[in-house]
Amino acid sequence: MSLKAFKRALWLYHINTGSCNGCDIEILATLTPRYDVERFGIVLVGSPRHADVLLVTGPVSRQMAPRLKRVYEQVPDPKVVLQVGSCGMEGGVFYESYNLVGPVDQIIPVDVYVPGCPPRPEAIIEGVVNVWVKLEKAAEQRIT
Amino acid sequence: MATLGFGLDFWDPIVWVSAFVGVMAMAHFFRSRGQKKYKKGTAQTQIFLSGEEVPEAERRHIKAHNIYWGFFQALKGYYDPTIKAHTGIINDYIIWFTAIAAATAVILFIVG
Numbered sequence: 001m002s003l004k005a006f007k008r009a010l011w012l013y014h015i016n017t018g019s020c021n022g023c024d025i026e027i028l029a030t031l032t033p034r035y036d037v038e039r040f041g042i043v044l045v046g047s048p049r050h051a052d053v054l055l056v057t058g059p060v061s062r063q064m065a066p067r068l069k070r071v072y073e074q075v076p077d078p079k080v081v082l083q084v085g086s087c088g089m090e091g092g093v094f095y096e097s098y099n100l101v102g103p104v105d106q107i108i109p110v111d112v113y114v115p116g117c118p119p120r121p122e123a124i125i126e127g128v129v130n131v132w133v134k135l136e137k138a139a140e141q142r143i144t
Numbered sequence: 145m146a147t148l149g150f151g152l153d154f155w156d157p158i159v160w161v162s163a164f165v166g167v168m169a170m171a172h173f174f175r176s177r178g179q180k181k182y183k184k185g186t187a188q189t190q191i192f193l194s195g196e197e198v199p200e201a202e203r204r205h206i207k208a209h210n211i212y213w214g215f216f217q218a219l220k221g222y223y224d225p226t227i228k229a230h231t232g233i234i235n236d237y238i239i240w241f242t243a244i245a246a247a248t249a250v251i252l253f254i255v256g
Contacts, residue, residue: 015195047192049182067195073187076179 003132005139009041010132012082013051013075017068017104019058020093022118023085027055030121030128042128048074053131056110059087059094060102072108078138082131083110084124086117093117 016024030037031044045051048071060068072081081104086092088104104110111134114127147156182188190198198204216223229240 049188049192050179064195066197070187070197071192071195074190074192076182076188 003136005142006132006136009043010053010128010135011043011045011051012053012055012128013046013048013071014044014055014057015048015068015071017056017058017064017088017102018061018094018100019085019087023057023116026118026121026124027057027084030124035121035125037125037128048072049076051075052079052135053128054079054081054108056081056083056088056104056108057085058102059091059097059100060104060107062099062101065101065107068104068107078135078142080111080131080134080138081108082112082114082127084114084119084127086115089113089115 014024014027027044029035044055048054052075054072054075056068058064072079083089083104087094088102090103091097091100094100101107112127112130114123116123119127147154229236
C-alpha cells in the first residue's frame with residue numbers, strides 16, 4: 001500500500017501506564033541499528049501534542065488512569081492508539097492486581113493491539129505499519 | 145546612515161535590519177508549516193506537563209525559594225533563629241528597636 005494522503009513522517013508518543021519495562025525495552029530495540037525504524041521516519045517524540053500515534057504500554061494502574069486520559073486528549077486529531085503488550089490487553093502478569101483499573105481499552109479507545117509479554121520488535125513494527133494504514137485511511141476520508 | 149568600524153569588525157543598521165527581517169521571515173515560514181489542526185479550547189492546546197493536571201497560569205511558576213534549598217539548609221543555624229525573630233508583629237519590632245537603641249546608648253555613654 002502506498003501512502004497518498006498521509007504524506008509525512010509518523011511520530012509516536014510513548015506512555016508507560018505501569019509496565020514492567022519489558023515492552024519498553026523492546027520498543028527501544030526497534031530504534032537500534034538492527035531494526036532502525038527511524039530510517040522510515042518513525043520517531044518517538046517528547047510530547048503528545050506533536051504525535052500522530054499514542055503508543056501505550058502497561059496495564060494502567062489507578063494513579064495512571066487520569067494521566068493516560070489527559071495525554072490521549074492532548075494528541076491532535078486524527079489520532080490512533082497503539083497498545084503494546086499483553087498486560088494492557090487483559091492484565092497479563094498483573095491480572096487481578098488491587099491497583100489496576102485497566103485494560104487500556106477501558107480507559108481510552110484502542111485501534112491496534114500488539115500482544116506478547118513482551119512482543120518481539122518485529123511484532124511492534126507490524127503494529128506500527130497497521131497504525132500507519134489506519135492514519136492513511138483517515139487522511140483519505142478527510143480529503144475525499 | 146553611517147557604518148561603524150571596529151578594526152576588523154563593523155556595525156551597519158541596514159545590514160542589521162536586513163538580517164532581522166530575514167530571520168523573522170524564516171521563523172514565520174517554519175511556524176506556518178506546523179500543525180494547524182489543534183482544536184482550540186480543548187486539552188490539545190494546553191501545555192503538556194507529563195499528563196499532570198495543568199494548574200492556573202498564576203500557580204504554574206516554580207518558586208525561586210526551591211532553588212535556594214541547599215543554601216538555607218547549609219546556613220540553618222543562622223536562618224532558624226533570625227526567621228523566628230521576624231514574627232511580623234509590630235510590637236516585637238519596636239521592642240527590638242528600643243532594646244538595641246538602649247544598648248547602643250549605654251555603650252556610647254561608657255565609651256564616651
